[in-house]
Amino acid sequence: MALFDLPIEELREHRSASVEPEDFDAFWAKTLAEARESDLDARFEPVDTGLSTLQVFDVTFTGFGGHPVKGWLTLPAGAEEPLPLLVEYVGYGGGRGLPHEHLLWASTGRAHFVMDTRGQGSAWGGGGDTPDPVGGGPAFPGFMTQGIDAPENYYYRRVFTDAVRAVEAARSHPLTDASRTVAMGASQGGGITVAVAGLVPDLVAVLPDVPFLCDFPRATTITDRNPYREIALWLKTHRGRADEVRRTLSYFDGVHFAARARTPALFSVALEDQTCPPSTVFAAYNAWAHQDRAIEVYEFNDHEGGGPFHDEAKMRWLRSHQL
Template identity: 50%
Template sequence: MPLTDASLDELVTYRPDLPAPPDFDAFWDRTLAEARAAGGAVKADRVTDRHLLRTVEVDDVRFPGWNGEPVAAWLLRPRGAEEPLPVVVTFIGYSGGRGLPTDHLFFSAAGYAQLVVDSRGQGHDTPDRDAGGGTQWAKGFMTRGISSPADYYYRRLMTDCVRAVDAVAELPGLDPDRVIVAGGSQGGGLTIAVAGLTRVAAALPDVPFLCHFRRAAEMCGEGPYQEIAEYLRWHSRHGVEPAFSTLSYFDGVHFARRATAPALFSVGLMDPICPPSTVYAAFNHYGGEDRTMTVWPFADHGGGHGSNSVAQLEWLRERGLAP
């Protein structure tokens, strides 16, 4: 796999001028206020025995997300740990859901609680009931409701993710002052969005997706950004600028500007799915002073794999966020 983008020297200074929509903050303030006003209960049922686990406790969680609709999550905690625990709220990559608790044992093995959030419509346990008016062209989610920010799919999913952080205060054994948001690819883009929309203690966006949409759609030969290019191929006469206008309300670059929590990003310089320049666009605009990029020079979209997880634990420990 060759290098897919600019040189590292060019990337570290890549800071494109991407103005946010004038009503960006008002749009998100209104969206989150409406979701919170919809109410709904946080529920957690103990299901450890179903999964034959002996060192962690597992709760099957439902919390209110977009429009108060229930969103599924797993809550994993090391058995017998002293509480309240720092909690890693984890968002999932594109086309995946929360899966099984046994898919997510790393952070509990390191002593953290972990809330693993299902992705509406992508996982099996959280339907996207309001699939949105407006247009969808390609398979997948990138163009679902793209004709309007109000209808766009990621408005609903990003709202769910913010509400997951809200739910931490109502779940047992967790420290709401030590909430860490994390995820890879789509999960990384959602991590940046949540860090920009609400208060968290730290953010761990790994090879993040959903950043610098226009550049990504123009240069990607693999992955979900191609859904945007395919849509615009058939709507090029009148649809290009309206589509990118909608996407600008969901661009990680704009959320990054508004984020202040310490952040550890990662990037693979041979990533054909999330071009390194799109990752650096968000990183170089990040509002928090404590920001670090872990660079994997020969990595594709897998980034540093398990090595990146170890780097995350070390980084969290250095910032006093170890259990």
């Protein structure tokens, strides 16, 4: 599809119409405090993968509600000193996959942690291993409307909490340098990254690629592509509940987390992206609180964004920040 969103000049000025809840900070402080009442109990089991240049650990830690969450920690073989840590979140429908799907970042000499996404991992890649034990009200197939009746019940309350606990778990390993922690991810993973940036104040950088879960008021009306379309289809059936849904989503909108971010960021956006429309990405980018921010614009790409070219851009940017 050709360009369909705002012109680039207007994208660089776009601001979201999402209304921030008055108790946004209190909601998240209470959520994280409740999660931390459970012991993190991060366990790292060595895995024989046949990868001679890397060492891999099968990780289990305690996330939202005391539920076990899985992950992979990958390190360069023979690492003896704490390494800069990259915590990665995966895209919609995917899981942590298999260890050999994650070779790039540990190959650069960094520690790389991949969080499994609860309840997902059956749409692409090597699958997932983390169930979501929490039920909810009537939902459209997918994850976007699970528990959408109230912020306390919403699916992404559990996921964002898991994501913060994943940082804590990864930092607990003796070969990771907690003082040099970077969060990263693409699409859903990018949206989770933006949320973590607003919830974990001492990250040193974040890398959100074509982030999802940003500027819900615009996203749910400008695109008819899933996953955002799941919300519109739920409302098509549950007539008259739009205000209720908007209230719930406002607690999870990336623009409000971005306004609390106190870390440098490198975003990416694709101007033909119908899954995460460029205006929704720019809404989070333009709200970013830290002055050290940059965005790579891929003019003729859809949701694949910069792909391997952006991997190179991220490596250059990390080096420029001595990470």
